[in-house]
Amino acid sequence: MSDRPHLSPASGEVNSLRVVGKRLPKVDAATKVTGRAVYADDMLPARTLHCRILRSPHPHARILSIDTSAAKRIPGVIAVITGADLPVKFGILPVTQDERALEHEKVRYVGDPIAAVAATEEEIAAAACDAIAVEYEVLEPVMSIEAALAQPKDERIQDYGGPNNIHKFVSLEFGDMDGGFARAAHVREDVFFFQGNTHLPMEQHSAVATYVDGRVTLWSSTQVVHYVHRALAKVLELPMNRIRVIGAAHGGGFGGKTDPFAHEIVVAKLAMLTGRPVKCTLTREEVFYAHRGRHPVLMWVKTGVTADGRITAMHFRSALDGGAYGSYGVASTFYTGALQTVTYDIPAYKFEGCRVFTNKPPCGPKRGHGTPQPRFAIELHLVKIALDLGLDPVDLKRRNFVEPNTRTVNWLRVTSCGLEECTDLVLRASGYRERQRRPGHGMGFAISSYLSGAGTAIYWNDMPHSEVQIKVDRGGVTAYCGAMEIGQGSDSVLATIVAEELGLQPSEIRLVTADTDTTPIDLGSYSSRVTFMAGNAALEAARKMRAMLVEAVEAAGRTYDEVTFEEASVLAEARFGTLTSAGSYTPPKLAGPYKGSGVGPSPAYSYSACVVDLDADVRTGLVTVNKVWIAHDVGRAINPLLVEGQVEGSVYMGLGEALMEEQVFRKGLHKWPSMLEYKSPTFLDTPEIQTFIVETVDREGPYGAKEAGQGPLLPVPPAVCAAVHDALGVWIDEIPVTPEKVVEALRRKGKGEPARYGPPRFPDIPFPPAIKVEPPPKDLDASTAQI
Amino acid sequence: MRNELTRDVERVVLTLEVNGERRALLLPVHKTLLEVLREDMLLTGTKHGCELGECGTCTVLIDGKPELSCLLLPIQIQGRAITTIEGLASGSQLHPLQQAFVELGAAQCGYCTPGILLSARSLLEENPHPTRDEIREALAGNLCRCTGYTKILEAVELAAGRMR
Numbered sequence: 001m002s003d004r005p006h007l008s009p010a011s012g013e014v015n016s017l018r019v020v021g022k023r024l025p026k027v028d029a030a031t032k033v034t035g036r037a038v039y040a041d042d043m044l045p046a047r048t049l050h051c052r053i054l055r056s057p058h059p060h061a062r063i064l065s066i067d068t069s070a071a072k073r074i075p076g077v078i079a080v081i082t083g084a085d086l087p088v089k090f091g092i093l094p095v096t097q098d099e100r101a102l103e104h105e106k107v108r109y110v111g112d113p114i115a116a117v118a119a120t121e122e123e124i125a126a127a128a129c130d131a132i133a134v135e136y137e138v139l140e141p142v143m144s145i146e147a148a149l150a151q152p153k154d155e156r157i158q159d160y161g162g163p164n165n166i167h168k169f170v171s172l173e174f175g176d177m178d179g180g181f182a183r184a185a186h187v188r189e190d191v192f193f194f195q196g197n198t199h200l201p202m203e204q205h206s207a208v209a210t211y212v213d214g215r216v217t218l219w220s221s222t223q224v225v226h227y228v229h230r231a232l233a234k235v236l237e238l239p240m241n242r243i244r245v246i247g248a249a250h251g252g253g254f255g256g257k258t259d260p261f262a263h264e265i266v267v268a269k270l271a272m273l274t275g276r277p278v279k280c281t282l283t284r285e286e287v288f289y290a291h292r293g294r295h296p297v298l299m300w301v302k303t304g305v306t307a308d309g310r311i312t313a314m315h316f317r318s319a320l321d322g323g324a325y326g327s328y329g330v331a332s333t334f335y336t337g338a339l340q341t342v343t344y345d346i347p348a349y350k351f352e353g354c355r356v357f358t359n360k361p362p363c364g365p366k367r368g369h370g371t372p373q374p375r376f377a378i379e380l381h382l383v384k385i386a387l388d389l390g391l392d393p394v395d396l397k398r399r400n401f402v403e404p405n406t407r408t409v410n411w412l413r414v415t416s417c418g419l420e421e422c423t424d425l426v427l428r429a430s431g432y433r434e435r436q437r438r439p440g441h442g443m444g445f446a447i448s449s450y451l452s453g454a455g456t457a458i459y460w461n462d463m464p465h466s467e468v469q470i471k472v473d474r475g476g477v478t479a480y481c482g483a484m485e486i487g488q489g490s491d492s493v494l495a496t497i498v499a500e501e502l503g504l505q506p507s508e509i510r511l512v513t514a515d516t517d518t519t520p521i522d523l524g525s526y527s528s529r530v531t532f533m534a535g536n537a538a539l540e541a542a543r544k545m546r547a548m549l550v551e552a553v554e555a556a557g558r559t560y561d562e563v564t565f566e567e568a569s570v571l572a573e574a575r576f577g578t579l580t581s582a583g584s585y586t587p588p589k590l591a592g593p594y595k596g597s598g599v600g601p602s603p604a605y606s607y608s609a610c611v612v613d614l615d616a617d618v619r620t621g622l623v624t625v626n627k628v629w630i631a632h633d634v635g636r637a638i639n640p641l642l643v644e645g646q647v648e649g650s651v652y653m654g655l656g657e658a659l660m661e662e663q664v665f666r667k668g669l670h671k672w673p674s675m676l677e678y679k680s681p682t683f684l685d686t687p688e689i690q691t692f693i694v695e696t697v698d699r700e701g702p703y704g705a706k707e708a709g710q711g712p713l714l715p716v717p718p719a720v721c722a723a724v725h726d727a728l729g730v731w732i733d734e735i736p737v738t739p740e741k742v743v744e745a746l747r748r749k750g751k752g753e754p755a756r757y758g759p760p761r762f763p764d765i766p767f768p769p770a771i772k773v774e775p776p777p778k779d780l781d782a783s784t785a786q787i
Numbered sequence: 788m789r790n791e792l793t794r795d796v797e798r799v800v801l802t803l804e805v806n807g808e809r810r811a812l813l814l815p816v817h818k819t820l821l822e823v824l825r826e827d828m829l830l831t832g833t834k835h836g837c838e839l840g841e842c843g844t845c846t847v848l849i850d851g852k853p854e855l856s857c858l859l860l861p862i863q864i865q866g867r868a869i870t871t872i873e874g875l876a877s878g879s880q881l882h883p884l885q886q887a888f889v890e891l892g893a894a895q896c897g898y899c900t901p902g903i904l905l906s907a908r909s910l911l912e913e914n915p916h917p918t919r920d921e922i923r924e925a926l927a928g929n930l931c932r933c934t935g936y937t938k939i940l941e942a943v944e945l946a947a948g949r950m951r
Contacts, residue, residue, distance in 0.1 A: 032897025035832020035872035042831035251898030487896025652935030
């Protein structure tokens, strides 16, 4: 213990950071490399029953009857439940409470849950599901955006929204659009399509529930214990204090475990009925149908620019294929229009968005939530405009970069912004400007930005978004927080911040996280919010704790430098009694004065720039990425090793989306619900990735930190497409860039047709009249109205 | 359906040698090695991502060679040495590969990590001086969704250097 560092009186000063900024191992790394981390499916409490869920084989059908009598007679079957047992609807957003844990009236996609069995063996439960007789009236499925916009042949998928199968419209206009386009020297329109894809976490979703003494406990592979807690309380009709949700070790989320899921509710209900632990682990095929992944989005964008490439106005339209339920879809719709203005200074901006219901698994948030699709569109669109004008695309983009400490036309507050540094770094390292031309070789450049946490909560409230408690006794430190470690390093960030303030090492901090009984709230691991929000809460709690320690040491006539941490804690415990402190974080009220302004604001935005180098084969259309250079403005890297890991993982996932991953359906069935057929990049497909961390030290982030987990995905797909154009002279305006599309574009080019593969047009959508919003005052800190 | 389920499943007594320990188990013949390791021997360090031989997550070593435990039946591998992630460290001493994965941040969610570590151990025992492309080739059957593979490659190279 003698090597324990002394308490530093200036440890709050950023120029004396001891552990923040160091390349330290993750605090849970040893547990994970030894196989000791306990994931939900690793749990097997005594007397556990195994649950399987019967799912719809039809994309769209009315349920006429469900007969479970044969299933119940199978030896080993302990309980069978249907929708009649769980009739209360739920959904992640308060405005779209449209799901049932088990559906007993109507099914809306292949995979919609209908009944569940708890049995002594998983095989028996599966056989019992087969023995359940369901009578359906099959309805005409709606399988595309175009079909959803038209009059339904049989009936609408949901009984809200409309007209037809339209779920949600957004129509907003900021600034002087007519004037903006009138003063443009050049106006261009483009249409793009970003195919849907899925998270493909290595771990299949899994949940285990017990019911003891009238209390439900659920261990789950979730990104958000709090939202599961709320959904369970609602559907089980139990007070929240009789439900405990614990995040098990987590085998990968990427947004896919951010909704409350049917299997989580079902195992809790079955545990209540049987009095025994019940476990449900989804098969890989079920994971593909559980989905909640990237929305397929069709986009149209029209932009006016001056002769030297300054943007004068932009009009952006999106149509999202939402799948069968709401999920996060209303937020996703807003996100396809919200962040265009956060990278480029757009003086007048109009956004019209539309989400439709289709008979496919519901789409929701995947890494970048609703923003990779428009980022793809806008980055390529600006390249095309630059080429129209004979300008260098990088120069045109740079000319329009937002400045730090400004407010966008749609009222988003930009604080720190490292776009220029990021751009310089990747251009220089990649040799983008000096590259030698050779056939089939191309390089592409793109930028992006992302939230450091959503500025408003999913359900309206004035409470903090994150809370941390710290307990110190006899030299031991424990930090408690609802934040969920999903592999991104959430636990390590909390430990590092507490250790920094108390003068310890991160490995010396015990953590209790993601347990609704024992930890204070955190809204969970989504929207890149943990480092910023839980980090700020931890910082506040740790500084309060440090103040008590310092006061006690000084009261004893000593100085900080003289005492060990144990001595300080003993002095403080003797002086104050039980040593606890708490901190919380509530984002500043940043939303603009208009309906819908709640999506987009964040206390800080990360920035990225990326160059992709690739070779494209003119005969086969095969694209081989040679290298990716990426620079990411993370504000400050709490742990550079973990930031690099997030950036590299984002680039990898962006390459998968750009080149191969797609969630495609045929007659309602997923075309390839397996890890072999759903192509994702392997070790052999993933190129060298060179990462640069840019630190702009944001004024509100903990030690200046911003997000790292999502933003770096965003520039990758457009940089790939720009590089393919650079290599072959064809535009692939549709993600993923498969060899077939490249070959088809080359064929068209050869025939003298437009050298392009992509959607021909944007459909006619009856958008409502836009809500016109005055641009904000120029003063960054002018107060903003709340809706 | 009912008759099929209630008929007696054929069970056999099998002796498996896992991580140097021999154990006799009474098992249904159709149960996969993956299921037996996790459910009958409580060695839950071996993970599963697909149970169809597609993702590499359930990799174990059989006589030092990587195999997919979801595609093996215990009856096929009696008498052969099975190594799982629980057998990689020496007591509390991490294997150099584990140590390198810790130091370089090569495990994020950690779910693919046991399988990748075992594939990498097999590689380094056969080839103490692998090139980066040889490492990629050896690990190509193990998918990872978190890391972008970069830190894993760096960690295998670091461990290889330390083990030489």
